[in-house]
Amino acid sequence: MTDMRAAEPVKAPGAQLAGAGISGRRILAAKAEGRAALVGYLPVGYPDVDTSLDAMRALCRPGDGPGVDMVEIGLPYSDPILDGPVIQRAGTTALKRGVRTRDVLRAVEAVAEAGATPLCMTYWNLVDRYGVDAFARDFAQAGGAGLITPDLTPDEAEEWMVASEEHGLDRIFLVSPSSTEERIIATARACRGWVYATAVMGVTGARQRTSSQAPQLVARLRELAPDTLVGVGLGVSNGAQAAEVGSFADAVIVGSALIKPMLAAEDAGTPADLSGLRAVVADLAAGVRSA
Amino acid sequence: MTDMRAAEPVKAPGAQLAGAGISGRRILAAKAEGRAALVGYLPVGYPDVDTSLDAMRALCRPGDGPGVDMVEIGLPYSDPILDGPVIQRAGTTALKRGVRTRDVLRAVEAVAEAGATPLCMTYWNLVDRYGVDAFARDFAQAGGAGLITPDLTPDEAEEWMVASEEHGLDRIFLVSPSSTEERIIATARACRGWVYATAVMGVTGARQRTSSQAPQLVARLRELAPDTLVGVGLGVSNGAQAAEVGSFADAVIVGSALIKPMLAAEDAGTPADLSGLRAVVADLAAGVRSA
Amino acid sequence: MNEPTTLPDKGGHYGIFGGQYVPEALNAALTQLDREFDLAMADPAFVAELNRLRVEYSGRPTPITELPRLSALAGNARIVVKREDLNHTGSHKINNVLGQALLSKRMGKSRVIAETGAGQHGVATATAAALLGLECRVYMGKVDTDRQALNVARMQLLGAEVIAVESGSATLKDSMNEAMRDWVASVDDTHYLIGTVAGPHPFPRMVKEFQRVISTEARAQLLERYGELPYAVAACVGGGSNAMGMFADFIDDPEVKLYGFEAEGDGIPTGRHAASITGGSIGVLHGMRTYVLQDEDGQTVESHSISAGLDYPGVGPEHAWLAASGRGTYEPVTDAEAMEAFKLITQTEGIMPAIESAHGIAGAIRLGRRLAEEQPDLSPLICVCLSGRGDKDVASALKWFDLDGTPDETVGGF
């Protein structure tokens, strides 16, 4: 395991830790357009695997206008301790309907084909169980860019550091308002791609207002790890909030707000109806471009 | 209180303890006829006070033939620890229907009028509450002969010794198969009238067979307290048993067997029908005369 | 005041109270019991075995616990509780039961019978019977077997036979009657294991001695921790065994006040209560002369209390004597006061008492408040016997506080 207590992060074997990686370059491309990148989270398998792939495609191309830059493909997990009720419901339903870990690979392909950068957000046991190296290999092969690991910090990431290097995958770890300076520095160095700043102390879920802690946390990151790209997530629910977050973050991450219209569609008996989703994406995409 | 631990009973003030008393003389009268006396127990107030008095009259004169020599008028009590289910049911019912302690006085008069000797069998608290002296006075005045006290032994009978002497009442205490020699002697001396020998270890109730302990207990009494008259109770249910008990005891006491036909009458919807009671009494009266 | 320590006399009398009002058929057994009890208590082997079970089986000594957060609500009083709730089976009842069950064995009796109200004493008796390999039968009023089915099953799991008693009011007093009836017929091989300091001599004396350990321990613990004797010791009084155990070693300390708290149910004026001393009159019940709830004629009147263990229309004769002589002070505590105290001690100290014990707590709080007015300079140390734990009473408390076990909130539902 990596020792996070020292301010100096331990170097993973043969790694260039602070690299922008695949997903970082995507963010830089957005930056080049003068805007933040938009990252959309959707769980694979909800409402079913095929429709979830459609939904991810819709995320990338909601209509005529632009969609997200990156898709954070969620792997449903039985014990998602960082997920709020909306994502939990979608994930639990997907599991009940039989989604498997390997379905993420199809999602990666779909997203890649649709022109966005495929990331996977997964609780660690699913990767552990698959085999860290095997998962990294298959994921990379399918065209995936990297993993967001909500319950894996660099402290426990030795195997993942090795495998991600081996297979050229990005490592997006989380930082939080309660992270110490030392940990912010070390986490930023352990990341490749960008750093996921959890904007509020709390689980996922669309909120009325974005957190006042987010700008501070990003500021701390910029000070402590100047060259790091920062995505801000947890709580963004509409275009205006996306614009606001985009004004200080390099990437805006949206999850629950995207799933809500899908749950609503299911409740209305039309689970394949992605129009609500498209509308939210369009709003968000406009948002990051409005600043 | 009287000390029963010593073999020599303490003398109650001014008492001639071993006297035959009123009820003893009645037994001696039966003995003069060459038979045991018959003692019948009925609770006052069952099925109601008036009918219970009729029942007692029927006990004394069941029809053309003879009835009991003495009536043991039961005073229903809320906590009758020596009563079996039959007497409990009658007593509980009587209490529910409002029988009062003072009703025993009417019963005494009825029995006396009918020519039998009226005794009262009562748990001590009822007498205690009435006032021991007051109860003795009123009871004697009504024509009562004495009290049978199932939960009062001579140990606790100081007040009762005084009051019974004062009002000329008999004291019938119980002895049991487990009584020691000392206690048999002392109890016999404390009694006036006769001694109540509880034939089995157990509560009241008609039994298929009379106890084999009864003859033994009577034999012990006769040996230890030669001049004492002995009534045997608990378990006698028919004429044959009465004859058997009458062959060794001076008085045969019957309770549950008399109440059973009354309960049956109530269950049949004819609570005032005393024919069943009369039949049992006739059988028992014949029994004590058949030896 | 008479010399308390010379009581009872050899006939079991405490002044005019106590004695032996029982069928002659039981005299031999009671005499044997009286004798064997004295022999046993004089036999170091018996005492050692009893002590071993107390320590190794029941978990004695039980601690005393000071209750600072509760005391803050009781004037200047410092309330300390003697933790009988920590005993095996959850109350002081086990102290008596272990003693009598050992004594049964010593007397060569292979069977014990017991009466029980809510089931505490029945469970304790079934427990001791299982431990010592005795046959066990428990009499319980039909009303109580119906409302305490779990306790019926608990006794059955312990291997005891449970008999529902339908006679009379089908409650505790009737189960005592029925146990007496059994005993009259079975006295040769059976011991009647009475659960409190009531009944005919020698039960009140014997049960007191088996419960004395409460005050022997508490007295030493209080002296050690506080360097002083308490202002008062207090306990709830049903039959009176936990109170007698709490009082025993303090009776001869005249400066220590003895407070017994009876169950006042809905209030004495309503007639629906179980306060035999405060609201009853002298009579004979269950073999003893004592204060009894009775009507004009001496028929026992049904008692009423939210607490099954206090729901008894009589009281141990020594309490009657202590009350009559003025050595002890007995006050009634209503259902409402007891339940308020139940909540207070639960929420301020994390100790959920038996509702019985909550009567003692309520009384102590009231006493503390009263003293704060009457003698504001005093900061009295009051030691209350916490006779049992409240697990058995959760359903009653729920009902009282109008709870139904519904969670406060639900999350994660979709």
Added chain:
Amino acid sequence: MNEPTTLPDKGGHYGIFGGQYVPEALNAALTQLDREFDLAMADPAFVAELNRLRVEYSGRPTPITELPRLSALAGNARIVVKREDLNHTGSHKINNVLGQALLSKRMGKSRVIAETGAGQHGVATATAAALLGLECRVYMGKVDTDRQALNVARMQLLGAEVIAVESGSATLKDSMNEAMRDWVASVDDTHYLIGTVAGPHPFPRMVKEFQRVISTEARAQLLERYGELPYAVAACVGGGSNAMGMFADFIDDPEVKLYGFEAEGDGIPTGRHAASITGGSIGVLHGMRTYVLQDEDGQTVESHSISAGLDYPGVGPEHAWLAASGRGTYEPVTDAEAMEAFKLITQTEGIMPAIESAHGIAGAIRLGRRLAEEQPDLSPLICVCLSGRGDKDVASALKWFDLDGTPDETVGGF
């Protein structure tokens, strides 16, 4: 075998097990906890206060009780139980809860949250919170709040807020998830009071230390009474806290065998069990790497056990390490075996154990019988942790034994 006493490393690892698989948002709190725990344990005032509460409040030391009548059914074994059932609130859970609640106060956190299955740990936490004046919220699976409404009410009576968790399988593991979610958002003023030696570092280490008192006492008591160390110590294993407490001071006695008994439910072949070590595989759950019941993909599989307290699909990481290293032996015990043992100890010794603890008893009986065959000359002393009392389980036992609380007989009915 590695040096057991040097574990865990400072990242909380026991060999490959343990660690800290949690959202970064919790890192600061866990780091603080790790540090404050060490400071507290090095602070004589903290240790003294904890010890005072253990003695004066919870009733420690708990005794050890030899069970001769039960042992007669277990080959040549002498079975001795460590009586954690005699603790305040009825199980070993209070040992941990008092420690963590005091630590919360020390850390200036005014609120505690906890997960609970059947409610034991929730009640214990609510108890300590009431005692120390902390705000308390307990998460409990909806399935469990429904079937344990009494325990919900009990926590509410203690002043705690109870939140039903409907997510996932709506049982214990989901209540842990929900507590984690709460903690992520409330970590500034809130301590998450985990109830067993599971979860992310430092919980397994800390809870072990708070439970160590079990074996510290037992070791001294056994040596004093028997003059020898036991052949084995044994305990049931859910999360593993009572077992770890029972093992702790014996781990460095290589001659003392350590036996952990897991819940086998309907039997491992049926898939309906909770035996994570015997029937699970290595994975990550609730912040730790350990043995987990999981499917091919790593999704947690629901566990099954008649015992709510063992009904958990993971196990503390140190147990995983003890099992993997061979220092400890872990065997499964089915529902049926546990219930048979429940009945045996109840009826032969008058001790009604928690069904959890009955698994430990069943395992000890089996071990005793096996040793009698394998090593007939041995008369092994086996000390089992009787982790809790069975009062909470009477309803389950009833159902199992097909009892319904009907008395055996009725008398006095007319």
